[in-house]
Amino acid sequence: MADGVPTWEEVARDHGRFLYTVAYRLAGNDSDAQDLVQEALIRVRKGLETYEPGSLEGWLARIVTNVFLDEMRRRRRRPTEAFPADPDWVLPPAAAADEMTEALSDEIQAALAALPDEFRVAVVLCDVADLSYEQIADALGVPVGTVRSRLHRGRRLLRDALIGNPR
Amino acid sequence: MSSLPEPDDRLSAYLDEELDATERAAVDDLLARSEAWRAGLAEVAWARDAVRSLPAPDVPAGFWATVGDERSRAAPVRSPWSRRVLAGAAAAAAAVAILVLPVERPDGGGGGPSGNGDRTSVRGERSGFRNDDDRNPVERVVDALLEPFDW
Numbered sequence: 001m002a003d004g005v006p007t008w009e010e011v012a013r014d015h016g017r018f019l020y021t022v023a024y025r026l027a028g029n030d031s032d033a034q035d036l037v038q039e040a041l042i043r044v045r046k047g048l049e050t051y052e053p054g055s056l057e058g059w060l061a062r063i064v065t066n067v068f069l070d071e072m073r074r075r076r077r078r079p080t081e082a083f084p085a086d087p088d089w090v091l092p093p094a095a096a097a098d099e100m101t102e103a104l105s106d107e108i109q110a111a112l113a114a115l116p117d118e119f120r121v122a123v124v125l126c127d128v129a130d131l132s133y134e135q136i137a138d139a140l141g142v143p144v145g146t147v148r149s150r151l152h153r154g155r156r157l158l159r160d161a162l163i164g165n166p167r
Numbered sequence: 168m169s170s171l172p173e174p175d176d177r178l179s180a181y182l183d184e185e186l187d188a189t190e191r192a193a194v195d196d197l198l199a200r201s202e203a204w205r206a207g208l209a210e211v212a213w214a215r216d217a218v219r220s221l222p223a224p225d226v227p228a229g230f231w232a233t234v235g236d237e238r239s240r241a242a243p244v245r246s247p248w249s250r251r252v253l254a255g256a257a258a259a260a261a262a263v264a265i266l267v268l269p270v271e272r273p274d275g276g277g278g279g280p281s282g283n284g285d286r287t288s289v290r291g292e293r294s295g296f297r298n299d300d301d302r303n304p305v306e307r308v309v310d311a312l313l314e315p316f317d318w
Contacts, residue, residue, distance in 0.1 A: 012231075016234070017226065020223075030227050033224070034233075037234070108220075109221065128218065128221070133185045148180050149176045151176070151179050151183075152175070152176035155214035158218070159210050159211065159213055159214040162214070
């Protein structure tokens with residue numbers, strides 16, 4: 001690492017797991033997560049030439065999110081390739097899982113995958129990537145107030161999906 | 168009793184400590200006065216904790232090896248113009264070498280730097296394609312010039 005700028009190898013070694021986790025929570029399945037990480041690392045390689053030291057994981061989360069959003073836009077133009085909206089397609093039902101924690105994780109992931117994209121991105125960037133509202137706003141190019149609204153609505157939808165809406 | 172506002176997105180920002188002091192005080196007041204606000208806070212806190220409790224997913228075996236492959240494919244290559252410049256410089260240096268260095272005689276004589284048939288070129292050592300005996304002095308000079316670029 002020179003002048004606080006990591007090498008590509010250091011990014012892949014030290015932050016690959018972080019990238020994969022964010023990608024998986026956005027995409028909802030291994031196959032798409034792998035594709036996102038591959039593309040993100042290519043962009044990281046190019047971006048390191050102009051990277052200015054700061055929040056590295058914030059920068060990485062922004063890159064993988066942009067890869068995800070680009071891919072979503074591309075797939076919308078070709079609807080047959082759309083990311084599945086049906087949570088059961090993303091992850092199999094947890095009926096076969098013999099551990100409660102694993103089953104619960106699957107249900108949460110499925111509910112997350114079923115959120116509209118803009119809400120899911122806000123939730124993942126805040127609660128998985130641990131970015132501040134300002135960082136999320138910067139990553140998405142939207143006002144902080146929009147981040148706040150999307151995040152809140154995303155959490156409400158998630159909660160309703162998981163334990164129902166008593167109202 | 169004056170009507171209180173419905174619970175809103177300030178609750179998430181409250182949990183995330185993203186409110187300024189004024190807004191935070193207002194939410195504290197609403198929470199103290201309203202069951203609906205307290206219930207709303209508990210709901211978003213539950214959802215927030217649920218996502219944060221997710222374990223890091225297992226990365227499929229062998230994935231990082233494919234990233235390494237991708238890396239080699241994505242590795243920047245020397246651009247064509249720089250290759251041409253380097254090749255031109257090597258050719259020019261070789262031409263100078265032809266003019267300056269003594270010509271190697273068939274009997275192994277000659278006073279050039281590569282006139283000693285016992286030496287093995289750097290490229291020959293690395294690649295194992297062939298040894299010094301197969302190459303003339305010009306090839307040796309070109310090999311030596313190109314060696315640092317390892318193409």
